[in-house]
Amino acid sequence: MKQEVTSVPLSGPYLGEREEELVLEVLRSGRLSLGPTIDRFEELVAERVDAPYAAAVSSGTTGLHLLCIAAGISPGDEVITSPYSFAASANCFLYEGGTPVFADIDARTLNLDPAAVEAAVTERTKAIVAVDIYGYPCELDELRAIADRHGLALIDDSCEAFGAEYRGAPIGSHGTSSVFAFYPNKQLTTGEGGMVVTHSEEEWHLIRSLRNQGRPEPGGWLEHVRLGFNYRLSDIAAALGIGQIERLDEILARRSEAASRYTELLGPVDGLGLPAADDADHRRSWFVYVVLFPDSEARERVVAAFEREGIGYNRYLPSLHLQPYLQERFGFEEGLCPVAEDASSRSLALPFFTGIEAAAQERVAEVLTSAL
Numbered sequence: 001m002k003q004e005v006t007s008v009p010l011s012g013p014y015l016g017e018r019e020e021e022l023v024l025e026v027l028r029s030g031r032l033s034l035g036p037t038i039d040r041f042e043e044l045v046a047e048r049v050d051a052p053y054a055a056a057v058s059s060g061t062t063g064l065h066l067l068c069i070a071a072g073i074s075p076g077d078e079v080i081t082s083p084y085s086f087a088a089s090a091n092c093f094l095y096e097g098g099t100p101v102f103a104d105i106d107a108r109t110l111n112l113d114p115a116a117v118e119a120a121v122t123e124r125t126k127a128i129v130a131v132d133i134y135g136y137p138c139e140l141d142e143l144r145a146i147a148d149r150h151g152l153a154l155i156d157d158s159c160e161a162f163g164a165e166y167r168g169a170p171i172g173s174h175g176t177s178s179v180f181a182f183y184p185n186k187q188l189t190t191g192e193g194g195m196v197v198t199h200s201e202e203e204w205h206l207i208r209s210l211r212n213q214g215r216p217e218p219g220g221w222l223e224h225v226r227l228g229f230n231y232r233l234s235d236i237a238a239a240l241g242i243g244q245i246e247r248l249d250e251i252l253a254r255r256s257e258a259a260s261r262y263t264e265l266l267g268p269v270d271g272l273g274l275p276a277a278d279d280a281d282h283r284r285s286w287f288v289y290v291v292l293f294p295d296s297e298a299r300e301r302v303v304a305a306f307e308r309e310g311i312g313y314n315r316y317l318p319s320l321h322l323q324p325y326l327q328e329r330f331g332f333e334e335g336l337c338p339v340a341e342d343a344s345s346r347s348l349a350l351p352f353f354t355g356i357e358a359a360a361q362e363r364v365a366e367v368l369t370s371a372l
């Protein structure tokens, strides 16, 4: 008998006995922090994304912050970034006194448009923080070329893109410093957590020191050679991460299958924009499933129906330059990034997680279609 679907959550982690077993092992070992489980998790991530160095941190946000420090961003420096993102990709350099310069996005990929980035470069530009939004790789090579031409640092906020591929190789392998995040709605989770991936041994040592109170590497417990932070990941969290990495292929395959099912169900719906398809250069890792309605009025009609039916949703993503704290401080106005603003007014994340059932997706599609 087909199970009746009553309510569908927006998101949720995918955990099993293996994760429980690994966490229990750490608890019994007594090495809850700065232990061998962290090293093992770092090795597994580095191996998986084909990068030489990885450093675990307490969140995606803290990882991005440390990369901004490593890039030398300081007060007065301009940093070009995407307005169509989560706040952390701008906050990471605001912490260091950087000034955000929002360049508009490409309407197909919803990632930074390299031409807009190039046009935004000034004498004060110090860095570009790119984002692989919704797990779709950004235009890394074009952005790298712009950064090199102007002597800028390039940081890739890959917090939504673990497992994605750009030009046939994993995000993380291309030489650009990246950060992955492991909050429970991400492809893989450690509860809270993140991973900085770098191709520079020097940067790797710096990140390891910064996350650990500025202690030297190697060095003593009460020796501090720079202003550091406690941005460490615990071994308990790392154990969870190891369990998740072990079945990453299964996780990514299930997510990709769920995405295909939505695409099949929603493809025929008139006027509904679906996530950008993969092409020769971009292979998405499915983080969320975000659709674009013809206008915000249509979106709100669907939101009202989801509310009535107990279906999870979120209006991913508001444009950052119009967030109150940034508008108040920098005076950004509507119209600054029309492509991003347009997407923000019409986009909606549907329930999407590794263990989502076909029946739940059918219910979502049914409610969405009849509301339209």
Ligand SMILES: *Cc1c(COP(=O)(O)O)cnc(C)c1O
Binding pocket: 059, 060, 061, 062, 085, 086, 088, 089, 131, 157, 159, 160, 181, 182, 183, 193, 194
């Ligand atoms: C999740 C995410 C982050 C980091 O989030 P944390 O909650 O700090 O781990 C950063 N940028 C983007 C685009 C994200 O989606």
